[in-house]
Amino acid sequence: MARLTSGLSGSEARAALERAGFVFHRKAGGHMIMRRDSPYGRVTVPDHKVIRSATLERIIAELTVGEFRDLQR
Numbered sequence: 001m002a003r004l005t006s007g008l009s010g011s012e013a014r015a016a017l018e019r020a021g022f023v024f025h026r027k028a029g030g031h032m033i034m035r036r037d038s039p040y041g042r043v044t045v046p047d048h049k050v051i052r053s054a055t056l057e058r059i060i061a062e063l064t065v066g067e068f069r070d071l072q073r
Contacts, residue, residue: 008056008072010047016071017043020063 014024014032022034022043032045043059045051051059060068 008051009049010045010051012072013045013051013056013059016068017045017060019071020067 010032014034017034018024020036021038022036022041025033025035025042027033027047028044030047032047033042034045035042045059046055057065063071
């Protein structure tokens with residue numbers, strides 16, 4: 001399985017998830033809660049300057065690494 005590299009910020013991860021159909025729902029402390037209705041999904045994205053690769057892999061669990069990389073463009 002391909003690994004993600006760190007260096008992605010919370011806002012960049014949010015933008016990629018929005019292209020995958022997620023919408024910003026609310027902010028709780030230093031985290032952004034995003035939802036998708038069909039198929040239902042909810043993810044919590046830390047609003048950090050750099051997200052660790054292990055954390056990012058858990059955030060995009062519903063997508064493959066390749067799909068997420070395509071969404072970053």
